[in-house]
Amino acid sequence: MRHSVNRPPTPDTRDEQENEPTLKEIINIKLIESGEKERLMELLRERLVESGWKDEMKALCREYIKKKGRNNITIDDLVHVITPKGRASIPDPIKAELLQRIRTFLVSPTL
Template identity: 45%
Template structure:
């Protein structure tokens, strides 16, 4: 099993992955990101032909803009938690 697979399994087994997902949802809601993305979706639907637009097309149009709207503070917080987890678990494996 590759080291990446082992770490992914540890993230899932420890519950960290779910905690990070919940933290991300909370932070994105707190900063208004979800509302902004909802508006982007509405605008995309209004500009396109609703009857012909698929979910995949909507996703392809909105996703790049939505990713740019994620505040740096949210990215940094989550990346710091992931980095700490990886450092702690990589060190434990090597001991």
């Protein structure tokens, strides 16, 4: 039985691409470093409370707990059921406002 010649492996371009951060990751890093992410999160919280979304989600949670029984449900169950409904019910104007703030941040000269 013959053995192959020992040589280094051929570099795989996928390995290089995996090490480079994606555009989404770069934007997220910039948002965090600048403190803008925390400001956006606070704005989101305020807008969701103002719009009644938070109360609506609270009511959905209570309804689901009542239906399943307090002792028959975990937090993970509740999160799994409520999260898709919560994301889908965020008012479009709030999404648009946040998106506009992110776009403004991205084109600002401080980046």
